[in-house]
Each structure stands twice: as C-alpha cells, then as structure tokens.
Amino acid sequence: MEKMSRRKFLKLGTLCxxxxxxxxxxxxxxxxxxxxxxTGTYQxxxxxxxxxxMGMVIDMREIDSEKIAELQKVxxxxxxxxxxxxxxxxxKWIWAEKYVNLFAGETTERLAEKFADKDxxxxxxxxxxxxxxxxxxxxxxxxxDQGIVLMDMHRCIGCRNCxxxxxYGARSFNFVNPRDYLDEVNYAYPxxxxxxxxxxxxxxxxxxxxxxxxxxxxxxxAISFGDLNDPESKVSKLIAENFTLQRKxxxxxxxxxxxxx
Amino acid sequence: xYKPTKIIIALVIFLAIVTFPIWSSIGSxxxxxxxxxxxxxxxxxxxxxxxxxxxDTDYMRANHMKVLSEWKVEVVRNGNRMIVTEDGREYLAxxxxxxxxxxxxxxxxxxxxxxxxxxxxxCWECHLEPVTDSNVSEEx
Numbered sequence: 001m002e003k004m005s006r007r008k009f010l011k012l013g014t015l016c017x018x019x020x021x022x023x024x025x026x027x028x029x030x031x032x033x034x035x036x037x038x039t040g041t042y043q044x045x046x047x048x049x050x051x052x053x054m055g056m057v058i059d060m061r062e063i064d065s066e067k068i069a070e071l072q073k074v075x076x077x078x079x080x081x082x083x084x085x086x087x088x089x090x091x092k093w094i095w096a097e098k099y100v101n102l103f104a105g106e107t108t109e110r111l112a113e114k115f116a117d118k119d120x121x122x123x124x125x126x127x128x129x130x131x132x133x134x135x136x137x138x139x140x141x142x143x144x145d146q147g148i149v150l151m152d153m154h155r156c157i158g159c160r161n162c163x164x165x166x167x168y169g170a171r172s173f174n175f176v177n178p179r180d181y182l183d184e185v186n187y188a189y190p191x192x193x194x195x196x197x198x199x200x201x202x203x204x205x206x207x208x209x210x211x212x213x214x215x216x217x218x219x220x221x222a223i224s225f226g227d228l229n230d231p232e233s234k235v236s237k238l239i240a241e242n243f244t245l246q247r248k249x250x251x252x253x254x255x256x257x258x259x260x261x
Numbered sequence: 262x263y264k265p266t267k268i269i270i271a272l273v274i275f276l277a278i279v280t281f282p283i284w285s286s287i288g289s290x291x292x293x294x295x296x297x298x299x300x301x302x303x304x305x306x307x308x309x310x311x312x313x314x315x316x317d318t319d320y321m322r323a324n325h326m327k328v329l330s331e332w333k334v335e336v337v338r339n340g341n342r343m344i345v346t347e348d349g350r351e352y353l354a355x356x357x358x359x360x361x362x363x364x365x366x367x368x369x370x371x372x373x374x375x376x377x378x379x380x381x382x383x384c385w386e387c388h389l390e391p392v393t394d395s396n397v398s399e400e401x
Binding site: 045144145146150152153154188190 | 315316333335337338339340341342343344345346347354356357358361386387388389391392
C-alpha cells in the first residue's frame with residue numbers, strides 16, 4: 001500500500017471529524033425536538049376563587065380551644081400531616097397558640113386573663129413580603145399569582161433556611177418519615193418525605209377549583225377568606241369595620257392573616 | 262512496522278465486539294419487552310371499548326414521565342390544574358385524582374415496567390400508590 005503523506009492524513013482526519021460532529025448535532029436536534037412532548041394546553045379552572053392577595057380574617061371571639069382542635073383535625077387529615085408525638089419532631093399546619101406568643105412584643109404587662117389564657121389560631125400568614133421566599137436557595141417556596149405562599153416539594157432540599165427566617169414558626173421539618181405517623185391516609189393528596197419542610201398552603205388545591213380552605217369551612221363563619229385587594233370582599237369589609245391585629249407587623253413581612261380579638 | 266492488513270482485521274474484529282449489543286438485537290424479538298401490564302381495573306372495564314388514555318398508548322408508554330414532569334411544573338408552579346387535549350378532552354392534571362382513577366392496579370401496571378426497566382422513580386416517596394379497596398372502589 002502506498003504510504004499516505006502527513007498532509008493527506010490530516011486532511012482526511014479533519015473531514016472525518018467534521019462529518020462525525022455534524023451527524024451528532026443533527027441527531028441531538030432531532031432528539032431535543034422529540035422531548036418537547038405534550039400535545040395539549042394547560043388552563044386554570046374557571047371556577048377558581050378570584051384575587052391577587054388572598055388573606056384571612058379570624059374572629060377569635062367565636063373560636064375556642066375545642067374549635068381549634070377541630071380545625072386542626074380537618075386540615076391535618078386532608079393534607080396527610082403526620083401526628084408525631086415527639087414535640088421536637090412535630091409537624092403542624094394550623095395549631096393553638098397563646099396570645100403572649102402570637103403577638104409577642106405587642107402585648108401588655110397586665111393582659112386580661114381572658115386573653116392571656118385563651119388559645120388562638122396560628123397558621124402560615126402568607127405574607128406579602130415573605131422572608132421564607134427570599135431565603136430559599138432553590139425557589140422551592142414561592143408566591144403564586146394569588147398571593148399564596150406555596151411549597152414546591154419537588155424542589156425542597158431541606159436546608160431549613162425558611163424555618164430560620166419565618167418569624168411565625170409556621171414551618172415544620174420532617175425529621176422522621178411522615179408516613180409512619182399518619183393515623184389515616186387521604187389518597188387524594190400526597191404525603192411528604194423525610195427531609196423536607198412543610199407548612200399551610202391556604203388550601204391552594206381547593207382555591208384553584210373555587211372552594212374555600214378547609215379551616216374556613218370548618219369554622220362555620222368565624223374565619224373569612226378572600227381577596228384583600230378587593231374592597232368589596234368580605235375580608236376587606238371585616239377589616240374596615242373591626243379593630244384587627246396582624247402578627248409582628250413591625251418586621252415588615254406584611255402578613256395577610258388578620259385577627260379580631 | 263506498518264502492517265495494514267493485520268491492523269484492519271484487528272480493527273474490524275474490535276468494532277464487531279464493541280457494537281455487539283446493537284447488531285445482535287436487530288431482527289430478534291428480544292427488543293420488545295417481555296412484560297405483560299394489566300388494564301383490567303374496574304374503571305377501565307366500565308369504559309368498555311371507548312377506553313382511552315389522555316394520549317394514545319404508544320405515546321404514553323414512552324413519554325408518561327415527561328407528561329407527569331410537565332404536569333408537576335404546570336400545576337405546582339403555574340397553577341394550571343386543567344389539561345385540555347388537542348381533541349378537546351379536559352382532565353384534572355393530577356396523578357392521584359386522574360391517573361389512578363383508571364390505573365388503580367399499581368402492582369400490575371406501574372411496577373411491572375419500572376421493575377423490568379430497572380427504574381426507581383422518586384415519585385412514590387410522596388405520591389401515594391393507589392390502594393384498590395379504599396379510594397378507587399368508591400369512585401366506580
């Protein structure tokens with residue numbers, strides 16, 4: 001066989017390399033065209049509750065400890081919130097809190113007993129300037145178009161920055177596998193796994209189909225839910241007509257849960 | 262020391278060995294998986310001959326994970342909970358509340374293929390596999 005000159009060899013080699021890379025580029029563009037897959041459009045349910053700043057007004061004059069326990073039971077049962085007996089590992093979306101903790105720094109030195117001893121409803125405040133959203137490194141927690149602060153459990157890496165940031169203690173970490181502590185399982189809603197943070201989601205899955213949050217339904221009128229930006233909404237009217245409190249307003253998180261004491 | 266004949270023969274043998282998995286399966290039946298998945302669930306039987314998935318079977322078989330991944334983003338992050346197919350059918354984009362209403366047989370449907378293809382989707386760490394005697398039987 002005739003010996004190939006170096007020049008000829010390099011020419012041929014370059015051509016081959018160019019051919020191989022062109023084929024690879026062609027193949028990958030075909031492959032990526034195939035991955036943009038679904039045929040269909042996504043829509044919001046027409047019945048969804050309207051609003052850009054969903055908030056809550058809780059009339060504490062009509063809610064006692066038993067009622068709070070009932071609200072918690074309804075909420076936790078639907079959302080598969082585990083009932084972990086160890087207080088260090090407990091997970092809660094809605095719970096009972098004393099006035100001195102709920103309104104820390106805004107109480108008086110001689111608070112009337114009927115307020116000091118009373119249990120108050122506490123839950124995520126779905127702040128308009130949520131600190132948890134700012135500190136989340138993966139954007140797992142975010143504010144949706146209705147002003148509801150949500151968790152994308154698929155993204156949570158369990159760093160707990162949000163728990164350190166939240167001034168309301170509204171977030172719980174799954175230190176244990178939550179499935180081991182479910183009294184009853186609701187198959188219409190997923191559970192969580194060990195190692196993620198969770199909190200109240202203002203029943204976003206119900207709001208999306210035009211239903212009120214479960215605690216609002218269970219409270220029988222003592223809790224109202226609606227758009228704080230709409231002056232005609234029930235919550236706006238209640239706030240306009242009553243003396244209301246928000247939790248730790250001086251921190252600037254703009255909580256959207258209002259209390260009538 | 263340049264011995265083209267020997268080198269070329271060796272190269273051909275080498276390529277033949279390296280590409281063995283590709284050419285050995287050409288024309289043989291072993292390319293189609295030896296997995297029988299079951300569509301025998303109360304909900305699917307009730308639909309009878311009209312039974313159809315959101316998309317056609319071949320598409321779903323190859324792309325259900327992409328569909329679900331897309332739902333995950335659309336539902337959780339964009340709040341778009343309805344999917345309308347090109348031919349106008351509407352579905353709630355939900356694994357628990359849509360897929361499992363028909364495919365209530367996790368063991369004979371999802372798991373069969375996942376085991377065959379040796380995949381272990383992390384979906385099931387949170388999403389609950391359907392249990393036939395509680396949630397699904399009520400729906401039918």
